[in-house]
Amino acid sequence: AQSVTQLDSQVPVFEEAPVELRCNYSSSVSVYLFWYVQYPNQGLQLLLKYLSGSTLVKGINGFEAEFNKSQTSFHLRKPSVHISDTAEYFCAVKKKNSGYSTLTFGKGTMLLVSP
């Protein structure tokens, strides 16, 4: 089984500051990694995903994440946040090459961007 730990439940940050949202995972097999974003009163939207290849993955809205296999981490970063980035962010994993197997989500990190 897989598990995902998002170490911070809330991250407050000022506008235009950099941010890193941390995600660590545990799995006995190789996994795919995902970050989803949930804006207020909306469903989840895929931000980026790591399937293979380059460990630095770029997503929408200027976000990027780096897969670190030795540290079993997939931290999400943005060099300069906007007020509109205020949302909840979920890290998720899925067994590699497993077809329709389930996504396992972390508990989420609420990013609060203030002026």
Next chain:
Amino acid sequence: EAQVTQNPRYLITVTGKKLTVTCSQNMNHEYMSWYRQDPGLGLRQIYYSMNVEVTDKGDVPEGYKVSRKEKRNFPLILESPSPNQTSLYFCASLGRPERNEQFFGPGTRLTVL
């Protein structure tokens, strides 16, 4: 527009009164799934379906039923809702598994009094 729709978006009900939350996708996806989202717990899968007439339990199936009679629809049924089922519910669908992108509906906020 490719989308997953859920109805209703908001529902307040009382203990024991059967309800159904509908989910529909227009992307011809094989896989559909229901999650509940609770503060501090993230998303937990309730049930999923890999195709018509094929459903299976997720992590928290107790108190829920589903059916998949048509590819596009995957309703969630609460036969006898209880207050601990007060939650935010999301339906999701997935097309080709190698694309690895689930599409989520907008959510249904359910309150059981």
